[in-house]
Amino acid sequence: MLSQAARTLPGTKAQPDVPIIAVENLVKRYKKAEKNAVDGISFTVPAGAFYALLGPNGAGKTTAISMLTTTLAPTSGTVSIAGYDLMTQADLVRRQLGIVFQKPSLDLNLTAEENVRLHATLYGLYPYRPLYRLMPSAYRAQVHALAELLGIEESLFKPVKTFSGGMKRKLEIVRSLLHRPAVLFLDEPTTGLDPESRRSLWDYLRQVRAESGTTIFLTTHYLEEAEGADGICILNHGRIVSTGTPQQIKAALLQPTLLIDAQDREQLRAELQQKGLPFEEGAGFSITIDKQDIHHLLKSLATPLSLIQTQAPTLEDVYIQIIKQD
Numbered sequence: 333m334l335s336q337a338a339r340t341l342p343g344t345k346a347q348p349d350v351p352i353i354a355v356e357n358l359v360k361r362y363k364k365a366e367k368n369a370v371d372g373i374s375f376t377v378p379a380g381a382f383y384a385l386l387g388p389n390g391a392g393k394t395t396a397i398s399m400l401t402t403t404l405a406p407t408s409g410t411v412s413i414a415g416y417d418l419m420t421q422a423d424l425v426r427r428q429l430g431i432v433f434q435k436p437s438l439d440l441n442l443t444a445e446e447n448v449r450l451h452a453t454l455y456g457l458y459p460y461r462p463l464y465r466l467m468p469s470a471y472r473a474q475v476h477a478l479a480e481l482l483g484i485e486e487s488l489f490k491p492v493k494t495f496s497g498g499m500k501r502k503l504e505i506v507r508s509l510l511h512r513p514a515v516l517f518l519d520e521p522t523t524g525l526d527p528e529s530r531r532s533l534w535d536y537l538r539q540v541r542a543e544s545g546t547t548i549f550l551t552t553h554y555l556e557e558a559e560g561a562d563g564i565c566i567l568n569h570g571r572i573v574s575t576g577t578p579q580q581i582k583a584a585l586l587q588p589t590l591l592i593d594a595q596d597r598e599q600l601r602a603e604l605q606q607k608g609l610p611f612e613e614g615a616g617f618s619i620t621i622d623k624q625d626i627h628h629l630l631k632s633l634a635t636p637l638s639l640i641q642t643q644a645p646t647l648e649d650v651y652i653q654i655i656k657q658d
């Protein structure tokens with residue numbers, strides 16, 4: 333469990349019905365570029381949500397997240413985070429953010445705790461003391477609670493160079509949560525991690541959300557990581573090509589597939605052709621069909637079936653379709 337110090341919610345102006353992130357017509361055109369890298373995107377993220385920004389290489393994700401985190405100036409548009417305006421109140425916005433970028437920025441020769449302490453004192457959160465035990469008790473309580481939350485408390489005093497990739501990521505997250513940000517930005521946080529470390533990182537991030545109410549804004553290439561998101565925004569060529577909950581995005585684009593097969597494939601193929609039903613033949617006959625019509629179709633088939641399966645589309649199926657169509 334978290335100590336009181338770590339549990340305290342961020343000091344933001346966030347209210348449940350007011351979006352914690354509001355982006356309106358955001359544009360970025362790099363110098364000498366012929367096209368906008370981010371081309372007029374608008375979306376909102378409710379406080380406490382888990383929001384995912386997806387898109388293929390070069391879609392504009394890093395450009396967008398860099399603008400939202402105040403490290404890159406927008407060409408035009410407005411962004412407000414926790415009620416503060418990105419253009420006119422960048423300092424206040426920055427205080428609301430925790431950021432974990434693609435490239436780790438840890439000092440490998442220091443221990444995990446020393447990395448955290450350096451960050452805490454650089455950001456003026458606590459006065460610097462040369463030893464952990466001399467640091468204020470509030471700092472020690474907070475570091476301990478966060479390390480426990482992320483499952484690295486036993487390694488706090490070990491040099492970071494002995495850490496696995498997953499542990500380094502977790503340490504960066506501990507560090508980025510120290511000032512109790514309202515929004516935690518994660519740019520492809522699980523790239524390069526093995527499946528087990530990825531899963532464990534997600535378990536811990538879920539816990540972070542549950543315990544602190546922190547909004548999580550993520551970019552990822554791993555579509556299954558976005559399946560559990562409250563909201564998703566898919567970018568391509570700098571524009572939003574789809575947005576909504578994973579269910580809404582899937583429902584709008586893909587219907588479930590019915591997979592059937594028979595000992596007598598020829599007869600089944602002929603029957604499907606006769607009905608004018610488009611199908612793909614592979615491990616069986618894959619038919620895209622309205623849910624209501626499945627029963628009707630099955631009843632009408634004379635060929636004895638050896639396989640009947642319905643397959644719901646994954647976010648990845650939908651994603652590939654969206655990007656192909658764009």
Ligand SMILES: Nc1ncnc2c1ncn2[C@@H]1O[C@H](COP(=O)(O)OP(=O)(O)OP(=O)(O)O)[C@@H](O)[C@H]1O
Nearest residue numbers: 362363365369387388389390391392393394395396
């Ligand atoms: N500093 C820069 N100067 C000029 N063009 C840039 C710069 N950074 C990115 N771009 C261009 O902007 C577009 C969007 O790039 P961005 O890195 O934001 O995409 P991304 O979705 O993050 O891609 P990836 O998944 O590969 O990280 C690309 O066409 C890229 O070439």
